Amino acid sequence: MADNEILQMHDLKPAPGAKKDRTRVGRGEGSKGKTSGRGAKGQTKRTHVRPGFEGGQLPLYMRLPKLRGFKNPFRVEFQVVNIARLVEVFPQGGEVTAEDLVAKGVVRGNAPVKVLGEGETTVAFALKGVKASVSAKSKIEAAGGSVVED
Numbered sequence: 766m767a768d769n770e771i772l773q774m775h776d777l778k779p780a781p782g783a784k785k786d787r788t789r790v791g792r793g794e795g796s797k798g799k800t801s802g803r804g805a806k807g808q809t810k811r812t813h814v815r816p817g818f819e820g821g822q823l824p825l826y827m828r829l830p831k832l833r834g835f836k837n838p839f840r841v842e843f844q845v846v847n848i849a850r851l852v853e854v855f856p857q858g859g860e861v862t863a864e865d866l867v868a869k870g871v872v873r874g875n876a877p878v879k880v881l882g883e884g885e886t887t888v889a890f891a892l893k894g895v896k897a898s899v900s901a902k903s904k905i906e907a908a909g910g911s912v913v914e915d
Contacts, residue, residue: 844872848901849884858888858910863895886910 790802803810867874882900889909897912
């Protein structure tokens with residue numbers, strides 16, 4: 766191929782030595798010499814061993830426990846915050862979002878937030894973008910607040 770020609774798809778070929786034929790073991794001395802490509806003594810020279818066979822030792826698939834439940838990959842884990850902690854962090858009440866809780870260091874920003882009803886409140890909270898348990902919702906609404914779940 767000359768230097769000024771464009772490389773074409775039909776001109777491509779593997780590098781020299783990149784493509785090697787597979788070794789046909791056990792096909793006689795004329796093929797691979799004394800041991801016919803099977804190596805030295807041992808069980809694999811004489812016959813083939815199935816995958817996972819450990820020479821008679823109790824195999825891994827029998828050592829491990831069988832069918833121990835199921836882990837749902839789509840389960841949503843909530844970070845919980847109690848009303849007592851909300852009153853501690855926001856003593857004046859007001860609007861509280863998940864971002865506000867992350868900014869104050871109450872929760873991390875990588876999972877949804879749920880407010881639980883442990884503790885009492887007298888200040889009104891306007892919760893936005895967070896879930897609340899039934900008891901937390903009733904306590905917040907009794908104090909004059911509101912819960913808006915997104």
